[in-house]
Amino acid sequence: GAVVSQHPSRVICKSGTSVKIECRSLDFQATTMFWYRQFPKQSLMLMATSNEGSKATYEQGVEKDKFLINHASLTLSTLTVTSAHPEDSSFYICSAQMGGGTTKNIQYFGAGTRLSVL
C-alpha cells in the first residue's frame, strides 16, 4: 500500500517550453501533496504544499508563476514548470500524505522527475 506514482521520470526540453509533472496516489486519498526540488548530493528542498481544492502554499523564494501547482483531486497533483530555463534543471520529487488516523503524518514519495532544460 501507500504507492505514489510520478510521471514522467525523465524529461528533456528546450529553453522556453513548459513541462508538466504528474503525481498520483494510487491506493489512498491524499489530502495534502508536497513538491520538492533536490540538487545533487543535497537534501530535499520543499517548494510548495498543496491541499485538494485549494491554492498551493509556496515556500519563500519559490516563484508561484514559474511553478504552477494544481491539486484537482484527492489522488492527483500536477507541477508545471513554465517557460523553463537551464537553471530550472533539477530533480523534482512529489510526496503525498494521507488524511486521518495515526498514519496521517507520513509522506510517501514518488520516484522523482529529472528535468533537463537545454
Place this chain on the structure above:
Amino acid sequence: QKEVEQDPGPLSVPEGAIVSLNCTYSNSAFQYFMWYRQYSRKGPELLMYTYSSGNKEDGRFTAQVDKSSKYISLFIRDSQPSDSATYLCAMRALGGGYNKLIFGAGTRLAVHP
C-alpha cells in the same frame, strides 16, 4: 543553526557491520520522526516511523528517539551492499499548520563486500 543536523558522511563500512546513523534537532515541538532511504536518482522510501520517544525495530533496522537529548538514531544490523544509499532523517511537529517535514542533510552510506 539548522533545525536538524545530520552528518553527510560518506560512511563506508564492510558487509556485515552494524551501522549507526544519527540526527540531532533543536525544535522541542517535533513529535514525529522518520527515516527515509534514497537510492541514487530515486525518490525517498520510508524505512521507519516513530511517534515521540522510544525504540522501534523492523527486521535489521532499529530506530531510537531520545527527546530529552533531541537525538534520533537508526541502526542497521548485518549491513548488506544493497543498503548502500543516502539515509535521510525527517521530523515534524504536531498539529496546527505544521505539515512540513524538516529533513536532515542525509548521510551517504556505502557497504562494501
